[in-house]
Amino acid sequence: MKNNLVNSSRLFKKIYSESPGGVLAIRRPYNFVKNRYPIFFEEAKGSKVTDIDKNTYLDMMCGYGPIVIGHRNNFVDNRVIKHIKNKGNCLTLTQPTQYKLIKKLNQLYGTDKAIILKTGSDATSLAIRLARSFTGKKIILRCGYHGWHDWCTNDENGVLKSVKKNTIEFKFNDLTHVEDLIKKYKNKIAGLIIWPIHTPLGQRVTFPTAKYLSSLKTLCKKNNIVYIFDEIRSCFRVSMNGTQSIYKVKPDLNIIGKAMGNGYPISAVLGNKSIMDQAISKVYVSSTFFANSLDQIAALSTIKYLESNNVIKKNNIKGKYIKKKLEKIVKNQKFKCSYSGDIWFPFISFHEKNENVNKNLRNKFYEYLIEKKIFLAPYHHAYIMNDHSKNDIKKYIYEVEQSFKNLNKL
Ligand SMILES: Cc1ncc(COP(=O)(O)O)c(C=O)c1O
Known part of the structure; x- marks a missing residue:
């Protein structure tokens, strides 16, 4: 079910009239799946981020890299x-x-x-x-x-x-x-x-x-x-x-x-x-x-x-687990796709010959994930933080698998 994003779209319209493009570059809605992703976050704590419509997501982007321990540490x-x-x-x-x-x-x-x-x-x-x-x-x-x-x-x-x-x-x-x-x-x-x-x-x-x-x-x-x-x-x-x-x-x-x-x-x-x-x-x-x-x-x-706290070692252990699971998952899909990023920068990409097919697959794949409250960016690898719990990682992997199942129904 589509997330409620009423406040995000309302604020975007307002800011758009007062700032060129509304928000800058990589934060623009076209870099995500338009009308499916939130545009403004209200707050974050640990491994979670909450948007201005009160949807709370598991944050797999870590602020595009800086958050290595967790939010509001x-x-x-x-x-x-x-x-x-x-x-x-x-x-x-x-x-x-x-x-x-x-x-x-x-x-x-x-x-x-x-x-x-x-x-x-x-x-x-x-x-x-x-x-x-x-x-x-x-x-x-x-x-x-x-x-x-x-x-x-x-x-x-x-x-x-x-x-x-x-x-x-x-x-x-x-x-x-x-x-x-x-x-x-x-x-x-x-x-x-x-x-x-x-x-x-x-x-x-x-x-x-x-x-x-x-x-x-x-x-x-x-x-x-x-x-x-x-x-x-x-x-x-x-x-x-x-x-x-x-x-x-x-x-x-x-x-x-x-x-x-x-x-x-x-x-x-x-x-x-x-x-x-x-x-x-x-x-x-x-x-x-x-x-x-x-x-x-x-x-x-x-x-x-x-x-x-030996954070890098711990993050790398989580990364190893993600890699192992996601590599296995991508192997069983009917579309050409792959896992890359080793244990540090998890990323799933689509490799069908036709770029429009890839775009469609990518949109559907990430659309499903954002609706399941997993925050990832379609064009950018994820990051791992200390505050990602075992359950967070399991949820991420589970929803990726479900998203592929959903794609295979297409
Ligand atoms: C490899 C690399 N170098 C430089 C930069 C620029 O850093 P900043 O956005 O902090 O100016 C980035 C930003 O993403 C980057 O990924």
């Missing part, structure tokens, strides 16, 4: 509140919390230096500036989404061609493609930025083939190219120090964000002294809010909670 929130009440958050100068966080991140990642920022886009943009300044070269090779700033946005409107022209996309897991680009733009490439785990919108999550990441590192080293891991999605999810310990490849710069603050806006660029020190006087980086401490307290508390 007391351990994190109480420390943030205490800090605001006792010390304040937006002071003209930096508070010592910044040093504590920087020290902790450098320890975890084995880096010399770190800069704390707010969003993933801040961090990726700073990383490519550092790479350009360090090498004195212009071109950036990229593969995947790295944020909304001019150098990497997919949309061309409003962006200078001269800026975009110096950013070139390469194909994931295709070493020859990168070798060819290096030959073509000889001595002009400043940096190569990559998601070590490839999670493109609407497509299967892909993992690096053996030696791919280490071969890229060798190529970068040989050609004086700064090697950058964009770990905005994978940090504090695959391990406490990202994919570098999984694939045993250390980049020149690590970019982290999302899960590091359990929902508070915080990101960082980490790396060795010689590259990072470009920011002493050569590369400009500043924002009124970068020094604010509440997000730093949130990050320190999140990291402490993850460490002392």
Whole structure:
């Protein structure tokens, strides 16, 4: 039965007349199943989110990645509140919390230096500036989404061609493609930025083939190219120090964000002294809010909670179970579909020849799930949080299976 979404649609109409598109980009109704998904959430606690029509869902999206412990986690929130009440958050100068966080991140990642920022886009943009300044070269090779700033946005409107022209996309897991680009733009490439785990919108999550990441590192080293891991999605999810310990490849710069603050806006660029020190006087980086401490307290508390409760290991156990069950379920369907994302980024996608058929299947599949109060996004993989209980995970798997049964009746 269709969820009651009267308040969501009413508010959307109102906000639409006062804000372009009503809500921004990935939150727009066309990115879900139109008229089936809520548009506004009222509140969240633990693993559940409630919309403004009072429907409560099991949250499998985790705020698009940041929620790694759970919503409104007391351990994190109480420390943030205490800090605001006792010390304040937006002071003209930096508070010592910044040093504590920087020290902790450098320890975890084995880096010399770190800069704390707010969003993933801040961090990726700073990383490519550092790479350009360090090498004195212009071109950036990229593969995947790295944020909304001019150098990497997919949309061309409003962006200078001269800026975009110096950013070139390469194909994931295709070493020859990168070798060819290096030959073509000889001595002009400043940096190569990559998601070590490839999670493109609407497509299967892909993992690096053996030696791919280490071969890229060798190529970068040989050609004086700064090697950058964009770990905005994978940090504090695959391990406490990202994919570098999984694939045993250390980049020149690590970019982290999302899960590091359990929902508070915080990101960082980490790396060795010689590259990072470009920011002493050569590369400009500043924002009124970068020094604010509440997000730093949130990050320190999140990291402490993850460490002392063994959260990543626990989340990975849940992920293993999800993978095992969903892989089995997708095998028995009459439509071509697959599970991807391994134990970290669960995603089901459809692979019939005709894209309209896939679209229809996808809509029906997710429509069923949202009606059963499982919140997933049709074009984006899910995430796992500490507050997902055994029952939550079982319910998710059960409803996915039921949704397939429903599809098979078509
Ligand atoms: C891999 C990756 N890099 C960068 C970004 C940009 O981060 P933000 O949205 O915090 O600016 C995202 C956002 O989803 C991302 O997934």
